[in-house]
Amino acid sequence: MSSIIPAPILGLPWRVIFILTALVCCGATVLYSAAGGSFTPYAGKHLMRFALYLAMAIIMSRLPLEFWKKITFPAYAITLILLIFVEITGQIGGNSQRWINLGFITLQPSELMKPVLVLATAWFFDRLPANRINSFDVFLPMAGLLILPCILVIVQPDFDAAIVFAFCVIMVGFLAGLPLKYFLIGGAGAAVLAPLVYFFGLRPYQQNRVLIFFNPESDPLGAGYHIMQSKIAIGSGGLFGKGFMQGTQSHLDYLPEGHTDFVFATMAEEWGLVGGLVIIGLFYLLMRWCIQVSLKCNRRYGKLIAMGMTCTIFFYIVINLLMAMGLFPVAGIPLPFISHGGSSMLTIMICIGIIMSVDRHPGTRQGQFG
Amino acid sequence: MKQERPVSSAQQEFTFTRRTMFVGGVQAAFGLLLAGRMAYISVAENEKYKLASESNRVNLTLVPPRRGWFIDRYGKPIATNRADFRVDVVPDRLVDQDATLAQLSRLLSLTPDDMERITREIKTAGGFQPVQIAAGLDYESYSKVSVRLPDLPGVSPRQGFSRYYPSGAAVGHLIGYVGTVSAEEYKKDKNPLLITPGFKIGKDGLEKMFEGSLQGAPGAKRVEVTARGKIVRELTTKEDTPGKPVQLTIDIDLHNYTARRLGTESGSVVVFDTLTGDILAMVSMPCYDPNSFSDGIGRQEYKWLREDDHKPLLNKSLQGLYPPGSTLKPMVAIALQQNGIDPEETVYCGGGYRLGNRVFKCLGTHGAINMPNAIMKSCNTYFYAMGNRIGYDKIAPVAKLLGLGQEFDLPFPSQRYGTVPDSAWMKKKYDKVWASSDTLNATIGQGYMIASPFQLALMSARIASGRNLIPNIIAGKRKAPDFLPFLPEHLALAREGMNRVVNSAGTGARSRLPFPDIKMAGKTGTAQVRRIEGSQRGQSGAWKYRDHGLFVCFAPVEEPRYAAAVVIEHGLGGARAAAPVAKDVLTFLYDREKAMAALTALEAGWGGTIEERMARNLANFNAPPPVSALASVPVPASAPKNEPTASAANATTGNSER
DSSP states (O other): OOOOSSSHHSSHHHHHHHHHHHHHHHHHHHHHHHHSSOOOIHHHHHEEEEHHHHHHHHHHTTSSSHEEEEEEEEHHHHHHHHHHHHHHHHHHTTOOOOOOOOOSSSEHHHHHHHHHHHHHHHHHHSSGGGGGGGGGGGHHHHHHHHHHHHHHHHHHTTTHHHHHHHHHHHHHHHHHHHHHHHHHHHHHHHHHHHHHHIIIIOOOOHHHHHHHHOOOGGGGTHHHHHHHHHHHHHHTTTTSOOOOOOOOHHHHSSSTTTTTTHHHHHHHHHHHHHHHHHHHHHHHHHHHHHHHHHHHOOOOHHHHHHHHHHHHHHHHHHHHHHHHSSSSSSOOOOOOOOOOOOOHHHHHHHHHHHHHHHHHOOOOOOOOTO | OTSSSSOHHHHHHHHHHHHHHHHHHHHHHHHHHHHHHHHHIIIIHHHHHHHHHHHEEEEEEEEEOOOOEEEETTTTEEEEEEEEEEEEEEEGGOOOHHHHHHHHHHHHHHOHHHHHHHHHHHHHSSSSOOEEEEEEEOOOHHHHHHHHHGTTEEEEEEEEEEETTTGGGGGGHHHEEEEOOOOOHHHHHGGGGGSSOOOOEOSSHHHHHHHHHHHHHHHEEEEOOOTOOOOEEEEEEEEEEEEOEBBBBOOOOHHHHHHTTTTTEEEEEEEEEEETBBEEEEEEEEEEHHHHHHHHHHHHHHHHHHOTTTOTTTTTTHHEEEEEEEEHHHHHHHHHHHOOOOOOEEHHHHEEEEEETEEEEOSSEEEEEEEHHHHHOOOOHHHHHHHHHHHHHHHHHHHHHHHTTTTOOOSSSSSOOOOOOOHHHHHHHHOOOOHHHHHHHTTTTOOBBBBBBHHHHHHHHHHHOBBBBOOOOBBOOOOOOBBBBHHHHHHHHHHEEEEHHHHHHTTGGGGOOSSSSSSEEEEEEEEOOOBBBBTTOSSSSSGGGEEEEEEEEEEOOSSSSSEEEEEEOOSSEEEEEEHHHHHHHHHHHOHHHHHHHHHHHHHHTTTHHHHHHHHHHHHHSSSOHHHHHTTTSSSOOOOSSSSOOOOHHHHGGGGOOO
């Protein structure tokens, strides 16, 4: 690394920093309103955390890709231990606690597990000889990586997290070039399995969530209430919204979780369709940057981790927005950079930091076409 | 790409790029889907969701209209509205009913009787109908509930108006009371006003009959509320239109005085204005307190009222029927004269009248006695003899002309009209021939003859004025009533007889008015409750078998202005129980201070005012004091318990049903 001052500053990934800052500022604005016109308790912390995590991500961007390979399995082991730890303390405390309070931040190990799984799967496919990709036994290590974390989160019970874990691993596998037929067969299998999982795998409250998703009006005072109120908030915002600080759904508490899971509805009520399109546009720019990084990278490992992280971030965004607009059952997944909450922002910023690291270390072109 | 071929890293890179582009495409598709969906919700469905958001935010509540007042003939309030704080619950919105009620009970210190009423009403209410927890609260209790509202879903404290009857129990039977709308009433008319907390409708008496004009039109209040029901601010308010007041002919001061004057007795007093037929007072005591009925009465209090042998739930003025006894004699005197009997003709009273082999007794031995003196002394022998001479079929039309047995169009939901028997009636009702003995009994107001205190007062007023007075309870100008088809000298003689009753050596001589220039004329009556058996004359023994005391009167004698009837149930005799009440009531019309002095002395002996006595009796009923303590508490004469309803008592009153 050069020690001359202007170079590191010039070398910062300004484009993504700009996009992220814009998103976080949008988030802070919404959170300021959600707190009734105050930086406490949400907006101020939101901005401070972002500053801290951005610094962390910039430091991460300086680390070579070999570093990520090296820490992959220690990180996997530590996160597993943390998952077991919350499970045990939760059992002792008699509640299904999913986080560890570190004082300045509450750490949710299942969140940290997501980038770790991406790293681990990418590490495996990077090492896998190219001609072995078609053999069926590649699924064994993938399953091996997944099995413990999934069991640990399902007993919490946090079924959503298990699905995200599987999604992370499968996406990396897909990008690494696993034969397409598996995905076609898997897709068909999922269509067959879904009803079976619904009836035998889901707990009643989860079944209920799915039912209500298909007909939210059936339970306007119960679980369907969230979806209804979110749609009312978005729909009543109209083209330009009710104006900053003028949202009635959020300020009069009709919208539940207006600062976390349903932050998008809070925003849309006050800023309307225009505000929503700005947020969606910023996410589009972010995703485009992430995909460009992975395409530009000349190393298979770099490509895989960058794209794996991208998919993880995208998964958060899309599930949250689908839920807010009533296209997906209620799931406790926050909207990256907008929702208040430290643990998920940490996860996302770790993802961003790793993508920055890939951006900074694209490697030289290799192979016979080079 | 065919999976079976060996794969090079270059091919893998190509695959990666292709699949990344695919993933990017899927992501972009999701982005477009989301943007489209959002545009659809916020633009195409904007109207729908705007409405939903407004209906979330704005809570429209009806403001129950203030009920029209009842005022007396001078404009004094009889029934008003009192601003108060109240707490209701809407059963459907209760999350944990038991916990919420327990907390309310603690906060408002509710009694077990209240709690019993609340749980009963919650069960019978339609779920959406509010049930009153408490009304008439002070600000402190109201705010105690208000600040805990977020923890008490379904509870609604509010400021409103409740019906208030300043006279309390005195006007219960006259005015009736109000109450919350029952589930059946709401089913008939799905007006949302009916289930607005604090809204009450008339349930009995005039409150019920004048519901239409008293009700008024509700106001409305639009308030911004949070999801938990907390009011953020008021948006707009439309004032309610209060109901129209109803002015009665009642003189409320006289009415209240009369109610108090009845004391611990069970009885009724009706006072008429003899010029107009206006009802100045119509009292039936004891009575429930309409204020506690209107607040929703507790089961224990209701039980206390129902079990009282003085029948506080019965409006005795209009629904109580009594044998009128000797109070009919002035009426009979008019009939006798009409049928050619010379008032100066005498009958010898040797203590009774022999009809066949049976002797009908007189209360005294009056010797030779003419008509006015027969009224004065209440000589049965004279009226037996003369009545038998002309026959009851000649007397009955006069009784009817004076209002007995007649129906009147008064705005009360329930009235009973009594009986004036004659031979045709006997034939129709019992298919029996009218006997002379029936005439004798009817002539002295016993037997089948039966009337309400209201009718007796009207009879007295018609005799006093000679006019066909039509009773009014609603104030208003009316043309002077026509004269009755009686000769003035016939009426004058009946009045002279009544004058002698009080102002000469008559039965009511002890009840003269305390004025040198104003005199009252009257007629006492004593009505048997059961047939005379052996020596028992209804003058002793159990309260419920004692004779009723009656008195009809008017004043002043020369130029009658007021007429009244007093009936004291089981009061032993008209002279003893009823006439003194009439005397004080008429005194009140001329000199309030004098009348109040008499009342104050009496109330000291009775153990306080109506309110004080009722409160003490209810407390005793709820928690009977030990026997030793009972002795020191003045309680009204009570009937022995565990006796079947006397069939003997029905022997005289049994034909009262019509």
